[in-house]
Amino acid sequence: MPGYELFGAEEKKEVNDVLETGILMRYGFDGPRKGIWKSKELEQAICAQFGTKHAQLTSSGTAALTTAMAAVGIGAGDEVIMPAFTFVASFEAVLSMGAIPVLVDIDSSLTLAPAAVKAAITPQTKCIMPVHMCGSMADLDALKAICDEHNLILLEDACQSIGGTYKGKQLGTIGHAGTFSFDFVKAMTCGEGGVVMTNDEAIYTKADAFTDHGHDHLGVDRGADLHPYLGYNFRISELHAAVGLAQIRKLDKFLAIQKKHNLILRSYFEQIPEITFRTVPDPSGDSYSFLTWFLPTQEKTEKVIEAFKAAGILAGNFYWFANNWHYIRKWDHLKTARSLYPMNDAQKTAMLKLSDTSFEASDAIMSTCISTAISLVWTEAQIHEKGAKCLVALKEALS
Ligand SMILES: *Cc1c(COP(=O)(O)O)cnc(C)c1O
Numbered sequence: 001m002p003g004y005e006l007f008g009a010e011e012k013k014e015v016n017d018v019l020e021t022g023i024l025m026r027y028g029f030d031g032p033r034k035g036i037w038k039s040k041e042l043e044q045a046i047c048a049q050f051g052t053k054h055a056q057l058t059s060s061g062t063a064a065l066t067t068a069m070a071a072v073g074i075g076a077g078d079e080v081i082m083p084a085f086t087f088v089a090s091f092e093a094v095l096s097m098g099a100i101p102v103l104v105d106i107d108s109s110l111t112l113a114p115a116a117v118k119a120a121i122t123p124q125t126k127c128i129m130p131v132h133m134c135g136s137m138a139d140l141d142a143l144k145a146i147c148d149e150h151n152l153i154l155l156e157d158a159c160q161s162i163g164g165t166y167k168g169k170q171l172g173t174i175g176h177a178g179t180f181s182f183d184f185v186k187a188m189t190c191g192e193g194g195v196v197m198t199n200d201e202a203i204y205t206k207a208d209a210f211t212d213h214g215h216d217h218l219g220v221d222r223g224a225d226l227h228p229y230l231g232y233n234f235r236i237s238e239l240h241a242a243v244g245l246a247q248i249r250k251l252d253k254f255l256a257i258q259k260k261h262n263l264i265l266r267s268y269f270e271q272i273p274e275i276t277f278r279t280v281p282d283p284s285g286d287s288y289s290f291l292t293w294f295l296p297t298q299e300k301t302e303k304v305i306e307a308f309k310a311a312g313i314l315a316g317n318f319y320w321f322a323n324n325w326h327y328i329r330k331w332d333h334l335k336t337a338r339s340l341y342p343m344n345d346a347q348k349t350a351m352l353k354l355s356d357t358s359f360e361a362s363d364a365i366m367s368t369c370i371s372t373a374i375s376l377v378w379t380e381a382q383i384h385e386k387g388a389k390c391l392v393a394l395k396e397a398l399s
Contacts, residue, residue, distance in 0.1 A: 003188040003247045003254055005376045010249065014038065014242035024238050026057075027212065028222050039241040043195075045248045050170040052178075052197040054204035057241060058211050061159040061181020063234035064194030065093035068177040069127070071196070071206035072153045074099050077346055078126035080155075083112045084328040084362045085320065086131040089181075090157050091334060095343070100124070100350045103328055105361040108279040110292060110369070111138035113361070117146055127153040132161035132171050133326075134371050135187075135258075135289030139281040140166050140174055155179075159194070162187035163255045164287035171285070172197050177207075182244050187258075187289055188251050190244035193236050211235055254376055255287060261383055262288035262374045268387030269293055272394050274300070278369075290318075291372040298367040300398060305370070307397035313389050316373045321366040328359055329366075 017036050023029045026039035039057050046055040058064040074080060076098040082090050084103045091101040104120045107113035112130045128147055130138035140156075147154045158164070158172030159181035165171060172178030177200070180186070182193035196207045206229070209216055214231035269275050269291065278292040295301040301319070308314040324330045337343060337351035378386070 002185045002376070003250070004184055006250060006254065010246035011243050014246045015239055018238045018242050026235060026238055026241065027215075027217070036238070038238045038245055039236055042241045042245045042248065045245060046195055046197065049248055049251065050173055050197060052170070052173040053199040054197065054201065054207075056196045056204060056207040056211060057236040057244075058194040058196065058234045059236050059240075060192050060234075061179060061183060061186075061194035062089040062093055063211070063232075064159075064179035064181065064196045065089060065155075065157060066096050066232075067207050067210050067234055068155055068179055068196045068198075068203075069093055069097045069099070070210050071198075071203045072127065072155065072176055074126050074153070076344065077124060079122060079124040080127045080129050081112070081117050081120050081125060082129045082157075083131050083133075084359050085110060085133060085326060085366060086157065087159070087326060088331070088334075089159070090129065090131055094129075095347060098344060098347070099126070100347055102350070103354060103357075103359075105359060106365060107361075108294070108365055109136065109138060109281055110134060110278055110365070111136075112143060114139055114142035114146060116361070117143065121146075121150055121152075125150065125152060127155050129155045129157055130175075131157040131159075132164060134278075134292055135161050135164060135287040136278065136280045136292070137161060137164055137166045137171050137282065137285060141281075144174075153177075159186065160289070161287050163251060165285035166282045167285070171287075173199070176200060177203055182240075182247075187254060187287065188244065188247035190236065190240040190247070193240045193244055257376045258288040258374050259286075261376075261378055262291050264380065264383045265372065265374070265387050265390075266291050268391050269394075271391060272398065274398055275394070289374055291374060293370055293372070294365075294368045295370070295398075296368065301368045301370065303397040304394060307393040308390070311389055311393045313386065313393065316375070318371045318373065320369065320371065321363075327362075327366055328354070329363070 023033040043055040078099040080094045094101040104116040154175035156175040156178035161171045177198040182190035210231040211234040214227040215225040219225040335354045
């Protein structure tokens with residue numbers, strides 16, 4: 001999955017271009033920067049690679065989500081429907097806008113269950129935010145239909161599925177807006193960074209200003225810019241963009257390796273009749289960054305985890321059910337509204353309600369699910385060795 005595994009001369013060259021001029025900021029300094037505009041170049045490369053009309057880089061994926069929400073007008077009192085299995089950044093962004101994250105069940109795609117989304121719609125619902133977890137995608141046709149019916153915004157958190165597609169379109173480019181993260185462990189990295197993608201010029205213009213203190217970027221210099229609305233500083237630096245520029249040129253190669261490695265490893269797991277695999281709404285669009293598989297019961301899943309641990313092969317296998325970062329079960333800070341600063345009442349009430357909301361359907365899925373991260377630097381021999389070891393441990397645990 002992670003682009004950092006194949007960091008090399010290309011990244012160093014791009015970063016060095018920036019170091020040569022010393023202009024680390026993406027805006028202004030037109031003379032001294034000597035034609036080096038890495039952030040602009042990366043935004044153009046993103047548009048070309050993913051087929052989106054507009055791309056606005058940000059300082060992180062979390063900043064990208066926050067920016068996207070601001071640009072589509074999500075704020076105080078608005079409800080954003082999102083899945084109970086995601087990364088904490090998804091609800092952090094909603095909360096930072098003063099809006100209310102409404103967490104609902106996932107299905108065997110590990111993403112939003114359309115029926116659960118429908119059931120959660122209220123007059124306050126403004127947006128549906130699918131999170132394309134672990135390299136694959138949500139059922140976007142079903143979610144889009146719900147959005148159309150209720151006049152809602154579709155915002156894709158595609159931070160974990162860079163390069164995945166749905167019915168021929170890149171994930172992150174299908175909703176009103178979509179985001180990627182380029183943090184250190186994502187499919188391609190800037191070190192830290194993110195992007196908002198949209199085909200809507202008005203959303204893009206707002207995102208562009210929002211990430212830079214509301215500057216309209218229309219003045220002859222920064223001092224002459226107007227500020228049509230409030231913003232923040234969510235700018236990416238030229239150094240980070242330079243890394244991303246080298247990485248995006250290698251992305252197709254990363255994706256091809258991922259697919260190859262994933263399918264070899266999968267062929268071992270397929271030999272165990274009790275194992276089933278994650279539902280992929282468009283199987284041809286999987287980015288293959290993870291191999292996600294299910295066991296018949298929680299007890300058997302826990303046995304497999306123990307067997308993997310004993311065999312020294314647990315690293316890279318994620319049992320999200322017991323993980324602090326990705327599943328609601330362990331998000332006590334959210335469920336008890338443990339905020340450093342006073343939250344608004346509607347937010348607080350919604351957070352506290354999560355403690356006695358049942359996520360039974362998600363629990364049943366997550367407690368039997370393991371995701372295996374796919375490395376770009378495995379040799380074929382290593383994958384076969386890994387597969388054979390997994391097979392031994394699986395047979396033992398399931399006997
Ligand atoms: C990584 C990630 C983010 C946020 O990205 P950062 O760049 O680390 O802020 C958001 N959503 C999901 C699903 C992620 O995996």
